[in-house]
Amino acid sequence: MTSTSLRKKRSAGSATLVALGGVLLGGAVFAVLGDPSEASDGGGSGGSGESALAGCTDRGDLDDLGGLTxxxxxxxxxxxxxxxxxxxxxxxxxxxRTCQHQQRLFDEKVDEYGSVEEASVWALPPDESNxxxxxxxxxxxxxxxxxxxxxxxxxxxxxxxxxxxxxxxxxxxxxxxxxxxxxxxxx
Ligand SMILES: [Zn+2]
Known part of the structure; x- marks a missing residue:
């Protein structure tokens, strides 16, 4: 459940909307678990369709060294x-780092600095992180x-x-x- 919560937090795009995470979680669970085809397409599941993780591709469930190219x-x-x-x-x-790991780091920075702009100095969103x-x-x-x-x-x-x-x-x-x-x- 953590991942869907994080996903929604990021898609909110602002620390001020993090508080909505709990409310959004129900819908996120349905989107991910209830209808995989819809979730994988990212098109129509109620939200903006702009989840930060949508443009992010994991190289696999690999460790720090093993996941490097x-x-x-x-x-x-x-x-x-x-x-x-x-x-x-x-x-x-x-x-x-997996997309999810990077998302967690990014969310922590948003919480810490209070803005996406300042957070991005210290941790990029998953779809931008090298x-x-x-x-x-x-x-x-x-x-x-x-x-x-x-x-x-x-x-x-x-x-x-x-x-x-x-x-x-x-x-x-x-x-x-x-x-x-x-x-x-x-x-
Ligand atoms: Zn680094």
Missing amino acids: DPTRQAWLAAVDAAAADGAEMSLTSGY HVRGIALDVGPGPAADWLQDHGARFGLCKTMSWEWWHFEYDPEWERSESCPDPAPRP
Whole structure:
């Protein structure tokens, strides 16, 4: 039931509507359990048809490492080895996330910051998150992230957001060119 509750919270699109979750839950349960064909189409089941999860596709019920795309995982494992050889012990704080997991994080940020805009600085909705796409990795601890920032390009792993020292993404073009683009400035 949690998932349908979260789905409705997100589709409400605003923290102020979260309180309606309980009311909406009944309808959501019917939409998901009562008529799977309707739920999967997303067209007509009473709501706006714009569930945030509608545009989100899970890679499967996989773990942080297992859910990464193959090139991303290979790049990560190679980087871990190279970091270890340099004396930096790198660990994966968060890798692949399911749509539902990302939705939960996003909802928590909306609750914390009180607006979708500010929440999106810290956690994107599931249909926009590169963690859900399996190409983003949160790395720790700090010194290891520093190592990856200095050496990640040759693995195609780059820090993409200037305000999140722990967040890296994989791109084959970065690996080919062995160079990273400038991280995006904080919105
Ligand atoms: Zn991240």
